[in-house]
Amino acid sequence: MNWTDCTDDECQIHLDEKQGLGWYPQFTRRSRKPDVAHDHHWRQEMEANPGEDWVPQQPCRRRARRAHHEITSWEHCFNDNCNEHRWEQVDAGYYPRQVGEKGELSKNDRREHKKRRAVRTWLGGEGSEKTIPDVKALEGQISDLRCQLDRAAQIIVAKDNDLERLAKEKEKLQQAYNRCKQRMRQIG
Numbered sequence: 092m093n094w095t096d097c098t099d100d101e102c103q104i105h106l107d108e109k110q111g112l113g114w115y116p117q118f119t120r121r122s123r124k125p126d127v128a129h130d131h132h133w134r135q136e137m138e139a140n141p142g143e144d145w146v147p148q149q150p151c152r153r154r155a156r157r158a159h160h161e162i163t164s165w166e167h168c169f170n171d172n173c174n175e176h177r178w179e180q181v182d183a184g185y186y187p188r189q190v191g192e193k194g195e196l197s198k199n200d201r202r203e204h205k206k207r208r209a210v211r212t213w214l215g216g217e218g219s220e221k222t223i224p225d226v227k228a229l230e231g232q233i234s235d236l237r238c239q240l241d242r243a244a245q246i247i248v249a250k251d252n253d254l255e256r257l258a259k260e261k262e263k264l265q266q267a268y269n270r271c272k273q274r275m276r277q278i279g
Contacts, residue, residue, distance in 0.1 A: 100156055110155050182207060
């Protein structure tokens with residue numbers, strides 16, 4: 092396919108030619124509407140100025156498109172697979188949504204988020220063995236661990252209560268069964 096037939100402005104194959112000329116085709120050859128309109132305009136100009144050497148104008152050239160990250164900030168990029176805003180989304184810990192909610196990160200991005208939060212910075216030049224822990228990241232991890240421990244303790248207490256309740260119900264059912272068994276022996 093020729094680059095003049097490619098209407099995809101993001102097409103990586105034809106992007107160099109489009110940027111070089113600053114022109115991004117908008118219609119395919121099958122869509123003749125722009126050519127018909129252009130021909131009609133050309134005929135009107137020829138009839139209005141007979142005998143004059145009239146050169147048709149070059150097609151309107153659009154300005155080169157700005158890059159996605161120049162147009163949209165990461166908070167307003169709703170594409171979860173956007174490579175240009177991926178690290179901002181991972182660092183924030185969520186994917187933005189149109190309604191203002193926070194979408195959950197993918198499994199790989201959650202892993203990267205945890206890694207990036209635990210990064211330590213080097214003191215001095217390369218090869219230095221002294222490191223300074225990222226205090227905020229460590230405090231965040233400690234807080235997360237405490238929350239996990241609290242949830243685990245709540246689950247354990249709830250399960251213990253369920254076990255006690257089930258043991259009492261079992262005892263009651265066992266007593267009812269024994270009474271029924273005794274009555275059956277008396278009857279017969």
